[in-house]
Amino acid sequence: MKRSVHTARFDIVLRCRALAVACLFLMPPPHLRAQEPPTPQWRPALHFSPAEHWVNDPNGPFLLDGTYHLFYQYNPAGRVWGPMSWGHAISTDLLHWQEQDIALPATQREDIFSGTVVYDSQNRSGLGSASAPPLLAFHTSVFHGNPAHPDDTQAQSLSYSLDRGAHWQAYDRNPILTLQPDSRQFRDPSIIWYPQGQCWIMTTVVADAQLVKLYRSTDLLHWSFLSDFQPSGYRKPGMLWEMPLLIPLSLDGNPHETRWAMIVSVNPWSIAGGSGVQYFIGRFDGTRFTPDTLPPEGSDPSAYHWLDHGADQYAAIRFANTGSGAPLLIGWMSNWDYADTLPTSPWRGQMTLPVQLALKTVDGQPVLIQTPTATYEDLVHRQGVSAFSDRQLGPGQTWHAPLGGDVLDIHLTLRRGDAPRAGIVVRQAPDSRTGTVISYDFTSGNLTLDRSHSGQVGFSPRFSLAHVAHLSAPGGVVSLHLVVDRNSVELFANGGVLRMTDLVFPPAGSNGVSLFSDGGHTQFTGLRISAPAR
Structure with missing residues (x-):
C-alpha cells in the first residue's frame, strides 16, 4: 500500500487522486519546475535512495546471475506520495546501486502497488521457455475507470519479463486474484516456494481488517485459498496490516528444528509510534500458520515481537532466489507519521541496510536475529x-x-x-x-x-x-x-x-x-x- 495517511483520511486521498494523475502526465519538464535547495549533506552513502522524487516500500527484490534487483514504490513526478509506479535499481553488492528505467509505470487507469518477483526457472507458468525462463512480478493493481471493477478496487495482477528484468509486459488475463466482493484494501502479495507441497504459497492482506490471507498455486497463474491468519492480541482501531512475509528458519542453526516467521508491517500504533514491523514465530503445515504463543489480550506492545524498535523501518521484504543461505531482508527507512515532510531534496525516502536473518533462542523464546550482510562487512574491512x-x-x-x-x-x-x-x-x-x-x-x-x-x-x-x-x-x-x-x-x-x-x-x-x-x-x-x- 502506499499512502501517508491513516484510514480515516483515505477517501480524501482517493478523491484527490485524479488530480494527482493529471499532474503526473501534464507536469512541465524538470528544468521548469520550482526546486527546493538540494541537501547533499544528507544523501546516504550506504543506503539506496533515488536520484530524485518520492520512494517508499521496497518491492520484489531478487538475485539473478550475480546481480541484485530492487524495485520500489515510486512517484516519478514529485517528492510526495502520488500515482505509484515500480522504480528499479540494480547492484552487485547491495550497497552501490544503479537506477534503471521505471519497470512498471502507473497509468491513468491503474496504480501499481507493492508486491514480489518470482524467478520461474522451470517455466511452470508457461509465459517463457526453457531457454528463457520468465521473471514474474506479482503486484497489486488499483483500478480507476475499469468497467469490471469499482474505482479504487485493489486486486493482484501479474507482469512478466523475458529479458532478465529489463522490460516487462502485463499478463493478458489480469487480475489473477480478486476478492468477492471487490475490496479497496486487498494488497501486497508475497510468494515463496514450499518444497514439501511442491507449490508456491502467496500471502496477502486485507489491510484494514488486520488479516493475512494465504493461497497456493502450482503454475503461478491460478490460486486457491488456504486459510486466514488473524490472531487476537495487539490490534488497534485504524491499524493497517501490510506487506506480509512468511519465512522458514532453522531454530538455533538446527536444520531439523524449523520454525516460521510471519512478518507484517503495521501502521499506525507501532512500538515506536506511527508505522513499524511486527512478527510472529510459529509453524506452517502447508495450509495454516499457527503462532507458537501470543501474549494475553491487552498486553503492552512491548510484549510482542518487533523487527525494529526505532521509528524508521517499514515494509520489510525478503530477497528472492538467493539460494540456501540466510534470508536477506530490506525495508523502507521512514515512517508514515512524517514521511512526506522529511527535509531532503531532490529525493525523499530511502532503504534500510540489507540484513541477514537467523532464529535463535533468547531468554527462553525464539527471536529473529538481524545482522548486516557479508558484502557490507567485506566493505568495512577493505576500508x-x-x-x-x-x-x-x-x-x-x-x-x-x-x-x-x-x-x-x-x-x-x-x-x-x-x-x-x-x-x-x-x-x-x-x-x-x-x-x-x-x-x-x-x-x-x-x-x-x-x-x-x-x-x-x-x-x-x-x-x-x-x-x-x-x-x-x-x-x-x-x-x-x-x-x-x-x-x-x-x-x-x-x-x-x-x-x-x-x-x-x-x-x-x-x-x-x-x-x-x-x-x-x-x-x-x-x-x-x-x-x-x-
Whole structure:
C-alpha cells in the first residue's frame, strides 16, 4: 500500500487522486519546475535512495546471475506520495546501486502497488521457455475507470519479463486474484516456494481488517485459498496490516528444528509510534500458520515481537532466489507519521541496510536475529578498521574518539561497573550541542536511542525523539554495532538480538564520536571504528 495517511483520511486521498494523475502526465519538464535547495549533506552513502522524487516500500527484490534487483514504490513526478509506479535499481553488492528505467509505470487507469518477483526457472507458468525462463512480478493493481471493477478496487495482477528484468509486459488475463466482493484494501502479495507441497504459497492482506490471507498455486497463474491468519492480541482501531512475509528458519542453526516467521508491517500504533514491523514465530503445515504463543489480550506492545524498535523501518521484504543461505531482508527507512515532510531534496525516502536473518533462542523464546550482510562487512574491512584500547570512564567523564566522520561503522562493548548509565554519542558537533545519543541503563535494562538533539527535528510534530527497548545484559555486558550514515543511525545490539533504525538530520561538521559514563564507572572494550564510504 502506499499512502501517508491513516484510514480515516483515505477517501480524501482517493478523491484527490485524479488530480494527482493529471499532474503526473501534464507536469512541465524538470528544468521548469520550482526546486527546493538540494541537501547533499544528507544523501546516504550506504543506503539506496533515488536520484530524485518520492520512494517508499521496497518491492520484489531478487538475485539473478550475480546481480541484485530492487524495485520500489515510486512517484516519478514529485517528492510526495502520488500515482505509484515500480522504480528499479540494480547492484552487485547491495550497497552501490544503479537506477534503471521505471519497470512498471502507473497509468491513468491503474496504480501499481507493492508486491514480489518470482524467478520461474522451470517455466511452470508457461509465459517463457526453457531457454528463457520468465521473471514474474506479482503486484497489486488499483483500478480507476475499469468497467469490471469499482474505482479504487485493489486486486493482484501479474507482469512478466523475458529479458532478465529489463522490460516487462502485463499478463493478458489480469487480475489473477480478486476478492468477492471487490475490496479497496486487498494488497501486497508475497510468494515463496514450499518444497514439501511442491507449490508456491502467496500471502496477502486485507489491510484494514488486520488479516493475512494465504493461497497456493502450482503454475503461478491460478490460486486457491488456504486459510486466514488473524490472531487476537495487539490490534488497534485504524491499524493497517501490510506487506506480509512468511519465512522458514532453522531454530538455533538446527536444520531439523524449523520454525516460521510471519512478518507484517503495521501502521499506525507501532512500538515506536506511527508505522513499524511486527512478527510472529510459529509453524506452517502447508495450509495454516499457527503462532507458537501470543501474549494475553491487552498486553503492552512491548510484549510482542518487533523487527525494529526505532521509528524508521517499514515494509520489510525478503530477497528472492538467493539460494540456501540466510534470508536477506530490506525495508523502507521512514515512517508514515512524517514521511512526506522529511527535509531532503531532490529525493525523499530511502532503504534500510540489507540484513541477514537467523532464529535463535533468547531468554527462553525464539527471536529473529538481524545482522548486516557479508558484502557490507567485506566493505568495512577493505576500508580498514581502527581499534582503540580499552578504557574506563568515571562519573560524568567523557572520551572523544580521535576518528570521526559522517559515515562510520562502530563496534563497542559496555561492561557494567557502578554507573547506572553509559553510552556513546555519534554525529556529534564540535561544541557537543548536537549529537545522537545511544545509552544503556544497567538498572532498568533499557536501551535508548535519543535523537532529540540530533539536528533538524522540527519539520514535523510527529517526529518522535527517543526510542526505548528492554535488552538483557548477560553478565552485565552489552555489545553495540552502529552503522552511521549521513542521515541515519542503525543499531544492532547484542549480536543482532535487538535493532533500532532512526533517521537524523545533523548540521554540517557534526562528525564526532564520544563515550560517556553517568553516575559511576563503566568499562568500554572492543571499540573499533571504520569509515566504509571513504
